[in-house]
Amino acid sequence: MAALDAYVLSSNDEGFSLALVQAMAAGLPVVATACGGPQEIIGSSKSVLLVEPGDIEGLAASMGRILSDRSLAAGLGRRARARARERFSVERMLRAYDALYRSLV
Secondary structure (H helix, E strand, O other): OOOOOOEEEOOOOEOOOHHHHHHHHOOOOEEEEOOEHHHHHHOOOOOOEEEOOOOHHHHHHHHHHHHHOHHHHHHHHHHHHHHHHHHHOHHHHHHHHHHHHHHHO
């Protein structure tokens, strides 16, 4: 992923996309379809450009925006990386498991 300029998830239906989280953690600007899982991952973070599934023109336009506007791309990448670290880091997972185990004991 380090060689990519951007990441595009153009699914019509998607569950939890590990590839999307990995792209975000890599700090890539992302365009994704609002097809279920991506909204769960992104939340209200404004870290990814979302388009409706099947909106080919919207997908192409969003990709064009990222490729032509370096400032937009950099901002999306920073927010995406922050969101991935905040929600999906190893540290976060360990804290969640610790809390779960403590609640069960």
